[in-house]
Amino acid sequence: MNRRSLTFRLVAWYCALLLLLGMGFAAYTYTDFERYVRTSTKATLVARADTIRAIASTALDDRAALPPLIEQRFAPELRARFIRVTVNGQVAYVSGPPAEHDFDPAAIPPPAAVKTPRLERLGRLILYVHSYKLADGRTLTVETGEATGMMRAIEKGLAVSMLFGLPVLLILATGGGYVLVRRALTPVESMIKAAEALTFNSPHNRLPPTGTGDRIEALGQALNRMLERLDNAYQHASRFSADAAHEIGTPLSIMRGEMELLATRRDLPPDVQAALGSTLDEAVRLSQIVENLMALSRLESIGGKRTHKAVDLTGLADETIDQMRLLAEDKNIRLDGPSGPAVVVLGDRNRLKQVLVNLLDNATKYTPSGGRVTVTVEGTGTNAVLTVADTGIGIAPEHQDLIFDRFFRVATDRGESGAGLGLAIVKSICVAHGGRVSVSSAPGQGSRFSVELPLASSADLGEGRTTPSATSPSVPRMIDRLVLAGRTA
Numbered sequence: 307m308n309r310r311s312l313t314f315r316l317v318a319w320y321c322a323l324l325l326l327l328g329m330g331f332a333a334y335t336y337t338d339f340e341r342y343v344r345t346s347t348k349a350t351l352v353a354r355a356d357t358i359r360a361i362a363s364t365a366l367d368d369r370a371a372l373p374p375l376i377e378q379r380f381a382p383e384l385r386a387r388f389i390r391v392t393v394n395g396q397v398a399y400v401s402g403p404p405a406e407h408d409f410d411p412a413a414i415p416p417p418a419a420v421k422t423p424r425l426e427r428l429g430r431l432i433l434y435v436h437s438y439k440l441a442d443g444r445t446l447t448v449e450t451g452e453a454t455g456m457m458r459a460i461e462k463g464l465a466v467s468m469l470f471g472l473p474v475l476l477i478l479a480t481g482g483g484y485v486l487v488r489r490a491l492t493p494v495e496s497m498i499k500a501a502e503a504l505t506f507n508s509p510h511n512r513l514p515p516t517g518t519g520d521r522i523e524a525l526g527q528a529l530n531r532m533l534e535r536l537d538n539a540y541q542h543a544s545r546f547s548a549d550a551a552h553e554i555g556t557p558l559s560i561m562r563g564e565m566e567l568l569a570t571r572r573d574l575p576p577d578v579q580a581a582l583g584s585t586l587d588e589a590v591r592l593s594q595i596v597e598n599l600m601a602l603s604r605l606e607s608i609g610g611k612r613t614h615k616a617v618d619l620t621g622l623a624d625e626t627i628d629q630m631r632l633l634a635e636d637k638n639i640r641l642d643g644p645s646g647p648a649v650v651v652l653g654d655r656n657r658l659k660q661v662l663v664n665l666l667d668n669a670t671k672y673t674p675s676g677g678r679v680t681v682t683v684e685g686t687g688t689n690a691v692l693t694v695a696d697t698g699i700g701i702a703p704e705h706q707d708l709i710f711d712r713f714f715r716v717a718t719d720r721g722e723s724g725a726g727l728g729l730a731i732v733k734s735i736c737v738a739h740g741g742r743v744s745v746s747s748a749p750g751q752g753s754r755f756s757v758e759l760p761l762a763s764s765a766d767l768g769e770g771r772t773t774p775s776a777t778s779p780s781v782p783r784m785i786d787r788l789v790l791a792g793r794t795a
Contacts, residue, residue, distance in 0.1 A: 312491070320483045324475075328472045328475060328476065347452055352434065359448055362391050362448070376389055376391075382402070383402050386455065388401055388411055388414065388433065390417060390448075390449040393444055404453060406455065414449075420436070428451070430458075435449050493522050493523070493526070496514055500512075500514055512534075513530050555596050615652065617651055618649065618650055619690055623643060623683055623692065630666050630667070639676075639677050641678075649684065649685045652762045657739075660735060664729065665694040665732060669694055669696035689758045690758070691757070694754070695752065710743070739759050743756065
């Protein structure tokens with residue numbers, strides 16, 4: 307158990323408090339028991355001394371009759387008691403050695419008259435001495451004692467019980483305390499699981515209410531209010547991005563149309579034609595950035611998540627490679643497609659095609675003439691893995707964690723255009739499909755992009771979803787050609 311965890315600290319404080327309380331209770335119990343034994347023994351000895359005085363006062367003139375009366379009543383030798391009766395300093399009766407030999411009567415000091423009764427301990431004997439003044443003026447001193455063997459045995463048993471019982475109680479309390487703390491923190495565990503499950507695919511989900519009515523429930527409510535504010539801010543930012551891209555798109559389209567119209571004129575000076583061509587190229591690039599921003603906004607919004615259908619990744623890769631082969635041949639790059647059986651996933655076919663287009667365009671862009679780009683598709687376990695590998699310039703290690711960020715571009719001397727949104731779109735599409743994208747690369751040794759997506763199960767294919775196919779009649783081939791003809795940002 308982690309010593310810094312809340313569970314450990316609660317159980318540790320609980321056990322420490324229980325240990326202190328247990329030790330205090332044990333000390334109090336032991337002390338109170340000794341006091342009780344001392345008080346009850348004194349009361350017993352006082353009552354016995356009074357009884358002996360009453361018996362002895364009637365038999366002082368007949369010394370032979372006194373021993374039988376005392377022994378018949380108290381049996382001192384059998385019960386480990388000491389009794390001695392003295393009249394004016396002369397011993398009238400003394401009991402014999404006890405059967406258990408707890409004490410030696412001969413070792414007890416000779417009697418002496420006392421003005422006030424006293425209780426004293428002589429070795430293993432508790433002795434009570436009381437002197438009485440008789441009516442005839444004589445002084446009767448009664449000494450009676452009780453062996454401490456039995457009391458010591460009881461005290462020892464009590465001490466042993468507490469010495470061994472307290473650790474056992476502490477161990478049981480530790481286990482019980484741990485279970486109780488874990489049960490008390492069950493609402494927190496539920497909140498943690500719910501928080502871990504929160505993604506942008508479920509932005510409206512909240513932490514479950516605990517119903518405990520304590521500060522844990524107040525914490526959950528505060529976190530839900532914070533999530534509500536974050537969700538509102540995120541939705542506002544997404545709407546702003548989409549609205550801004552939409553509003554910018556229309557003026558850009560008009561500007562491009564006007565400049566394309568001007569570019570058809572033959573009476574413009576050469577310097578004006580060059581400036582107009584450069585401006586038109588930038589307008590086209592800006593239009594592509596706006597389109598990509600709108601695509602990202604749709605991907606990250608609830609409305610942008612379409613119903614997923616069965617898609618054959620192998621067939622889709624073959625189709626996309628066939629359409630992009632012309633671009634690769636222009637740069638003298640060999641483009642190899644996948645081979646093998648169909649690998650079916652659930653997804654949006656157009657979005658998955660956009661992933662392939664962006665990765666292939668990126669690979670051909672950074673692969674020199676004479677290079678090679680290879681696409682493979684295979685099923686491993688419960689995932690489909692699509693790989694795009696090239697023999698290009700590669701990516702430095704410090705850039706590999708940043709290339710999927712928006713607008714991040716690695717500076718090269720090749721002069722490639724783009725806004726750094728293509729790989730960000732790839733990542734968003736993969737996450738929206740419950741998958742992920744990763745890269746392994748080294749400078750001068752090419753790059754390898756791997757896309758992992760969940761395989762479609764037999765239950766998914768049996769629910770009447772679209773049968774996987776290599777072609778998509780719903781998307782005209784002309785639109786595909788237009789998409790592929792444009793350079794992805």
